[in-house]
Amino acid sequence: MSDIDCLIIGAGVIGLACAAQMARAGNSVMLVEQERRIGEHTSSRNSEVIHAGIYYPPGSLKARLCVEGRDLLYAWCQAHGVNHRRIGKLLVAVTQAEVPALEALESNARHSGVDSLEVVSQARLRELEPAVAGVAALFSPQTGIIDSHGYMESLLAEAQRHGADLALDTRVERLAPGAQGWEVEGVSCAERFSIRARTVINAAGLFASQLAARVEGLAPGHVPATHWCQGRYFGYSGRSPFSHLVYPMPEANTAGLGVHATLDLGGQVRFGPDVAWTETLDYRVDESLREDFSHAIRRYFPAIDGQRLTVGYSGIRPKLSLPGQPAADFNIQGPEAHGLPGLVNLYGIESPGLTASLAIALHVLRLLERTT
Structure with a gap:
């Protein structure tokens, strides 16, 4: 069992943005993904639009993080050579x-x-x-379009440049709070593994609720249905x-x-x-x-x-909403919400998740810095 500062589960655009942010902040980072490629699901199967922030209720996480993330994303694309156009x-x-x-x-x-x-x-x-x-x-x-695959590759490159590791074909099966952080077990490339992480970020997207249900000590009331x-x-x-x-x-x-x-x-x-x-x-x-x-x-x-x-x-x-219901806000639960130190769960990160990704990563970093 090895020790790391941060385990991030899910290498879609949110997990990748969190990996880049956490690694740049000086943390040792392991990013794990159950598929054999990054961004296999929602992150690579969308309209590839950079949203301005028009539709979301004022004051909601979607509204705040979309507007903040939009500006961060345009700046990132310029700095990292990611193909995009502010097309309108x-x-x-x-x-x-x-x-x-x-x-x-x-x-x-x-x-x-x-x-x-x-x-x-x-x-x-x-x-x-x-x-x-x-x-x-x-x-x-302010609305634009982006090469989402190129963007994800740039996030991965930035994370790895600051020492982050990526493990594909890796499924986390158990998360348990321990004396010095989180004890994590799973299967990677058909072999069992265990690791100890000071903090854990659940960025599993479509599977975030399923993963959270396997977290020992997390009350079921904190796990919304996806x-x-x-x-x-x-x-x-x-x-x-x-x-x-x-x-x-x-x-x-x-x-x-x-x-x-x-x-x-x-x-x-x-x-x-x-x-x-x-x-x-x-x-x-x-x-x-x-x-x-x-x-x-x-x-x-x-x-x-x-x-x-x-x-x-x-x-x-x-x-996080059912058919016929208004769209739900992002649900980002840090330790102050569920009472488990060092754990952040991200639920319902749909549109404008790609636009907001860099702002979401900063939000997650702040939640962890405030409680660890």
């Missing part, structure tokens, strides 16, 4: 009935510290995006009809922001995600969804050619 986003009211909700979003964003939104008239919308139908819009100049919500994407062959990201108004009482149009760094359009609750890790996309996607997209892009929609990919979000 149009949030569109398709009908007059949607304008009050659009105005409410602008107010919500302002109260969260996002004061860069521009009100766009119907005429101006036609100039910016001639293919988009709408009566009004908001333009978000629900899996799948989002499917379709590509669009040929030249892009848009030069910005285009989002419809969010649908009420749903888990997503509507089937929106994003651009990748090569200039190709993809549409998604939709919302499908699931209990299995199934990433297949059925071609029969094309008609449903065409119908959703046609509201704001009337000239869509459904035959140009091509089956894309899907991702699964860890959600």
Whole structure:
């Protein structure tokens, strides 16, 4: 049994950001991942959007960490050569009935510290995006796109540069508080291992609640249920009809922001995600969804050619809310919340988790520094 300062479980974008932050702070860090590659699940299966911070309730963790993380992320990309573009986003009211909700979003964003939104008239919308139908819009100049894989590789490189180690194909099976930290047991590349860590960060994403349920001494009341919500994407062959990201108004009482149009760094359009609750890790996309996607997209892009929609990919979000409920906030529990020294559990880190990742890592560091 060896000793380290910090064990981080889960090498998605949150675990990687925490590894970079903890290692830079002078800690010996071991990052473990049950898959054979980093970022295998939610972190590599999303829209790759850098969010401005428009949608989240003012004062919530999502709102605060998105705005802070957005600025940190742009600076990180510049400093580390991560491919990205501050491309801008149009949030569109398709009908007059949607304008009050659009105005409410602008107010919500302002109260969260996002004061860069521009009100766009119907005429101006036609100039910016001639293919988009709408009566009004908001333009978000701080919204961008990022190479999520390149970003994760840069986080890993930074963590390793400061001495962090990465163990893939490694599953933690037991976590128990001990006299000098945490005693951890599991299986790595089919061999049993044990390690002692002064602090532990549960950044297991989709599996965070399952892992927390195996923590000895952690009261069940501190382990929320994680629900899996799948989002499917379709590509669009040929030249892009848009030069910005285009989002419809969010649908009420749903888990997503509507089937929106994003651009990748090569200039190709993809549409998604939709919302499908699931209990299995199934990433297949059925071609029969094309008609449903065409119908959703046609509201704001009337000239869509459904035959140009091509089956894309899907991702699964860890959600703390149930179907029909408002989206839950991030749930980041440090020692002060659950009473176990040196342990941080991160639950429900869905969108805007990628944007907020560096701010989340700083938040976790502060929680541990305050209690250890």
